[in-house]
Amino acid sequence: MMATLDKGSGHVVGIEFCFLAGTYHATPWGRHANEADVEWPPSPWRILRSFIGVYHRYSLSKRYDEDVLHRLIEGLAADRPMYRLPSAVHTHTKHFMPIAGGKTTLVHDAFLRVLPGDPLGVYWLEAHLDAEALALLDEIATFMPYLGRAESWGEGRLVREPPDRWDAMPIDVDGASELLDRAEGEIVDLLAPVTPSEWPRVRGQWPTGGRKSGLAGVSHLLDALRLGTDVIEKERLNMPVGATHLTYVRRKLDLRSDSRRAAPCRMDMPHVQANVARFRLVSKLPTRIICALDVGEVMHTALDSMAARTGLAMPSLTGRDPETRGPLRDNHRHVFILPVDEDLDGHLDHVVVYKREPFDREEVKVFQALRQLKTPAWWPGRERHWQLYLEGMWCVSAGAVPREEAGPNVPDAYVRPSRVFTSITPYLHPWHWKRGGAKFGPADQIREELRRRGFPEPVAVEARSQIRLAGLPYDARKFRKLRYNAHQKIPARTGGLWRIEFAEPVYGPIALGVNCHLGMGLFYAGELDSVKFTDERHASGKS
Incomplete structure (x- = not known):
C-alpha cells in the first residue's frame, strides 16, 4: 500500500x-x-x-x-x-x-x-x-x-x-x-x-x-x-x-530480475517516438569544421559496422540497398549524419543523427552501443579517435510550421525552428545547370530540393561568399567536399554558401545537395555573420 x-x-x-x-x-x-x-x-x-x-x-x-x-x-x-x-x-x-x-x-x-x-x-x-x-x-x-x-x-x-x-x-x-x-x-x-x-x-x-x-x-x-x-x-x-x-x-527496491523491467527502450510509447539523436563529440585535438564530411563518413562506417553486428538488415542506417548493396533510393528517408558546430567556434562538437520517420527499437540499440569513432584502415593519414556520448533524443517534423503552444523545445542550433537558415558547410548542387535548355542554377536547385522535402516555398535564397566563425572567415573552398572511399562524379566540386529565408518559422535540420547525408549542405538555424556576393548574377544563381 x-x-x-x-x-x-x-x-x-x-x-x-x-x-x-x-x-x-x-x-x-x-x-x-x-x-x-x-x-x-x-x-x-x-x-x-x-x-x-x-x-x-x-x-x-x-x-x-x-x-x-x-x-x-x-x-x-x-x-x-x-x-x-x-x-x-x-x-x-x-x-x-x-x-x-x-x-x-x-x-x-x-x-x-x-x-x-x-x-x-x-x-x-x-x-x-x-x-x-x-x-x-x-x-x-x-x-x-x-x-x-x-x-x-x-x-x-x-x-x-x-x-x-x-x-x-x-x-x-x-x-x-x-x-x-x-x-x-x-x-x-x-x-x-x-x-x-x-x-x-x-x-x-x-x-x-x-x-x-x-x-x-x-x-x-x-x-x-x-x-x-x-x-x-x-x-x-x-x-x-x-x-x-x-x-x-x-x-523498497526489487532484488529480483524481471525481463519486462529490463526491457530496452520501447519505441511504441508516444513520448519516445524520437527521430533526432544528438551525440557529444570529444577528441584530444579539436576537429575543425572544414572536416565535417570526414567525421560524417567515419560515423557512417561505425553505424554500418554496428548494424552488421546485430545480424539485421538496417538500410535506414547504412544507406545501402540490402539486395544490390548500392545506394538506397528512398527519397532521403534514411538517416542524415550531421557533424555540427553548436557553439560556432569553428570546431565540431556534436553529431546530430536525423531521420524523417521515428527510429525503431533496433536503431536506438545501435545508438546506445556506439561509444567511439575511429578512422578505418583505408583512411589516409594518421589514425584519429573520437569519443561519443548520447546526450538526448527528440521528435521533430522537418519542414512543419510549429505552433507556439505545441512546438517542442529542441536544444539544438540546427533542429530548432527558425525563419532564416544559413549555410555552415558548402552546398554541392546535385543537378547540372541546364535542364531542358533552360538554366537551372544552384538557387533554383535549392528551391527544388526544399519542395521535394516538404518545406514551404522560401521567400529568398541568397548566395554568400563566406561565413565567419569565432572571427575567422570560411569560404566553400576550404572544406573537404568529396568522400575518401567513393569515386564521385558530381556537377559541382567547388560548392557554395547560401542563406534561405522563409515566411514563417520551420523546423530543421536542413541539409541539401550532394553528400548531404554526411554533413555537406548543412544550414544553421539562424543568422550567421556572413558576406554577400557583390556579383548579382552569382547571387541569383543564374550565371
Missing part, C-alpha cells in the same frame, strides 16, 4: 523525467563507486545542481538573468520534495579498467533498470515561485539531457498536478510510518541544500579560507551549489558547503 496524497496545496511544482535507455546511474555522496550503491531517489542536492548545469550549458542566461535562477533555486531549496518512483531493479556490471603501469583494476558499475515509459516524479508541494522562475524551470526541465551520470539520459517536463501516490517522502510526513509498519519501505539518506533561512547561520560555521580559497567567493546558496568536488576535496571538507542530510522513507 502506497502513501496517499493530500491535494490541498496550490503551489505544487514538479518535474517528471523518463529514462529513455531504461537505466539510472548515480553514486551517493560519501560512497565509493565499488560499493555498488545507487542514490535512489535522486537527492535534492543532485537535482538542483542539474538545474544549474542546464541553465549554463544551454545558454538560458541569454533569456533569464541570474537573479531568476537565484529565485528558482532558493524557492525549491525552501521545501523538501516528494517523489513518485518508477519500478526499478538494482543491478550492476563488472569490468576491468586500465590503470597506470599497464595494470587493470576491477570496477563495479551499479545502476537501476527502470521502465522507459514509467517516469520519475519530483514534486515540491510548497514551492513559492514567481512566473519568471517557473518559466525558467519549464525550459530547464525540457532541456535536461540526463539526470545522474551521463548514461542516465532521458527527457523531462514540468508538471503542476501531483500524482496519486507517494513512493518516497521525508520520514516525518504522514504516510511514511505506514510504509515502514507494513515492511514496504526502507530508510534512506539524501543530501539536500539547507533552506535559505538557515543559510546565514550555516555559512558562518564553514571556514572561508584565504584569498585564493575556492570558498572565498561563496556568498549565497547558489554559489555553494556551483562548487565542484575538486574544491570540496582541496578544502578537506567531508560534505559540500551548504548541504545537509535528510532522512527519507522510500518504497
Whole structure:
C-alpha cells in the first residue's frame, strides 16, 4: 500500500523525467563507486545542481538573468520534495579498467533498470515561485539531457498536478510510518541544500579560507551549489558547503530480475517516438569544421559496422540497398549524419543523427552501443579517435510550421525552428545547370530540393561568399567536399554558401545537395555573420 496524497496545496511544482535507455546511474555522496550503491531517489542536492548545469550549458542566461535562477533555486531549496518512483531493479556490471603501469583494476558499475515509459516524479508541494522562475524551470526541465551520470539520459517536463501516490517522502510526513509498519519501505539518506533561512547561520560555521580559497567567493546558496568536488576535496571538507542530510522513507527496491523491467527502450510509447539523436563529440585535438564530411563518413562506417553486428538488415542506417548493396533510393528517408558546430567556434562538437520517420527499437540499440569513432584502415593519414556520448533524443517534423503552444523545445542550433537558415558547410548542387535548355542554377536547385522535402516555398535564397566563425572567415573552398572511399562524379566540386529565408518559422535540420547525408549542405538555424556576393548574377544563381 502506497502513501496517499493530500491535494490541498496550490503551489505544487514538479518535474517528471523518463529514462529513455531504461537505466539510472548515480553514486551517493560519501560512497565509493565499488560499493555498488545507487542514490535512489535522486537527492535534492543532485537535482538542483542539474538545474544549474542546464541553465549554463544551454545558454538560458541569454533569456533569464541570474537573479531568476537565484529565485528558482532558493524557492525549491525552501521545501523538501516528494517523489513518485518508477519500478526499478538494482543491478550492476563488472569490468576491468586500465590503470597506470599497464595494470587493470576491477570496477563495479551499479545502476537501476527502470521502465522507459514509467517516469520519475519530483514534486515540491510548497514551492513559492514567481512566473519568471517557473518559466525558467519549464525550459530547464525540457532541456535536461540526463539526470545522474551521463548514461542516465532521458527527457523531462514540468508538471503542476501531483500524482496519486507517494513512493518516497521525508520520514516525518504522514504516510511514511505506514510504509515502514507494513515492511514496504526502507530508510534512506539524501543530501539536500539547507533552506535559505538557515543559510546565514550555516555559512558562518564553514571556514572561508584565504584569498585564493575556492570558498572565498561563496556568498549565497547558489554559489555553494556551483562548487565542484575538486574544491570540496582541496578544502578537506567531508560534505559540500551548504548541504545537509535528510532522512527519507522510500518504497523498497526489487532484488529480483524481471525481463519486462529490463526491457530496452520501447519505441511504441508516444513520448519516445524520437527521430533526432544528438551525440557529444570529444577528441584530444579539436576537429575543425572544414572536416565535417570526414567525421560524417567515419560515423557512417561505425553505424554500418554496428548494424552488421546485430545480424539485421538496417538500410535506414547504412544507406545501402540490402539486395544490390548500392545506394538506397528512398527519397532521403534514411538517416542524415550531421557533424555540427553548436557553439560556432569553428570546431565540431556534436553529431546530430536525423531521420524523417521515428527510429525503431533496433536503431536506438545501435545508438546506445556506439561509444567511439575511429578512422578505418583505408583512411589516409594518421589514425584519429573520437569519443561519443548520447546526450538526448527528440521528435521533430522537418519542414512543419510549429505552433507556439505545441512546438517542442529542441536544444539544438540546427533542429530548432527558425525563419532564416544559413549555410555552415558548402552546398554541392546535385543537378547540372541546364535542364531542358533552360538554366537551372544552384538557387533554383535549392528551391527544388526544399519542395521535394516538404518545406514551404522560401521567400529568398541568397548566395554568400563566406561565413565567419569565432572571427575567422570560411569560404566553400576550404572544406573537404568529396568522400575518401567513393569515386564521385558530381556537377559541382567547388560548392557554395547560401542563406534561405522563409515566411514563417520551420523546423530543421536542413541539409541539401550532394553528400548531404554526411554533413555537406548543412544550414544553421539562424543568422550567421556572413558576406554577400557583390556579383548579382552569382547571387541569383543564374550565371
